[in-house]
Amino acid sequence: MPSSHAVLWRDPALPHVESRRACHSRACYKAHSHPTFSIGAVDAGFSLFSGAADGQARLTPGTLVMVPAHRLHACNPAPGQAWSYQMLHVDADWLTHVRQESGLGGAGAGEPARICRAPQVYAQFCELNRVLFSSASTCEKDAALIAFLGDLDVGAQPPLTPAPGLPDTALSRLIAQVEGQDPAQLSLELLAREAGLGRYQLIRAFRAATGFTPHAYLLNARVNRGRQLLGEGHALAEVAYRLGFADQSHFQRVFKAHVGVTPGQYRGD
Incomplete structure (x- = not known):
C-alpha cells in the first residue's frame, strides 16, 4: 500500500x-x-x-x-x-x-x-x-500565479474583452526592457506600471503580441543566447553567469526544458 x-x-x-x-x-x-x-x-x-x-x-x-x-x-x-x-x-x-x-x-x-x-x-x-x-525565481512564480488566476475567470463573469493591443513602439520598448533585466529581478509590476496596464492586462497583451508571458519570453531569449555562447565554445559556468541564472544547475534545467538536451549534450561534450 x-x-x-x-x-x-x-x-x-x-x-x-x-x-x-x-x-x-x-x-x-x-x-x-x-x-x-x-x-x-x-x-x-x-x-x-x-x-x-x-x-x-x-x-x-x-x-x-x-x-x-x-x-x-x-x-x-x-x-x-x-x-x-x-x-x-x-x-x-x-x-x-x-x-x-x-x-x-x-x-x-x-x-x-x-x-x-x-x-x-x-x-x-x-x-x-x-x-x-x-x-x-520569486518573480517568475508570482507572474505564473497572476497569469493563472487571471485566466481562471474567478467570478464566473461574461467572457473577457480582447487583450489590450500594444503599439509596435510600446512592444519594442517592453521587449527591450524584458531582455535587459536579470531574470531573477524582472518586475512585472514595474513593467505594467510603465505600460499603463494592470499586471494581468500586461501578461495578456504581451502574450497576444509574442505568444509568451514576459517571464517566458525572457527565459526563451536567454536560452537562445545560451545556444549561441555554447556554440562559440564558452564554458557552461560562464554561460550561466552571463545569462543571469542563479547557478549552473538552474541554467541546465531551463536549457533542457527548452531544447530537449542538456547544455553539455548540445555542445557535443
Whole structure:
C-alpha cells in the first residue's frame, strides 16, 4: 500500500500564497472555511465535496474546486478510500487588488464554491504548482500565479474583452526592457506600471503580441543566447553567469526544458 505523505510550499517573499500537495491521504476534515480564496484539485482517487450551490458533489481525478473566502465547505475521500490532491490558498485582499487593477471582477466572500472539470484548467493548475514548488525565481512564480488566476475567470463573469493591443513602439520598448533585466529581478509590476496596464492586462497583451508571458519570453531569449555562447565554445559556468541564472544547475534545467538536451549534450561534450 502506498504511504501517505504531504508537502507544503511557502515563501516569505510571497506571503500572499501557499500551496500543499498530499498523496494517498485518508485524513477527513470537518466543515470549515478559510480567510483565503482557495483552489483544490483531485489528482487521484475520489472525494465528496460540500460547499457548491447544488449540494454535495463527487469529485473525480482532474476536477478543481474554487472556494471563495469564508465559504463553509468540506472535502474528504470516499469512505474507506485514500485520495491525492493539491490545495492552493491565495490572500483574498491581494487577489481582489490584482483583479481590480485589470478591470476584472471576483468571487465575493461566502459565495458558493465553483466546480471545474475542464482538463486544460487542471493541466494549467498542475503547471502552476510545478513552478511554485520549483527553484524558479520569486518573480517568475508570482507572474505564473497572476497569469493563472487571471485566466481562471474567478467570478464566473461574461467572457473577457480582447487583450489590450500594444503599439509596435510600446512592444519594442517592453521587449527591450524584458531582455535587459536579470531574470531573477524582472518586475512585472514595474513593467505594467510603465505600460499603463494592470499586471494581468500586461501578461495578456504581451502574450497576444509574442505568444509568451514576459517571464517566458525572457527565459526563451536567454536560452537562445545560451545556444549561441555554447556554440562559440564558452564554458557552461560562464554561460550561466552571463545569462543571469542563479547557478549552473538552474541554467541546465531551463536549457533542457527548452531544447530537449542538456547544455553539455548540445555542445557535443
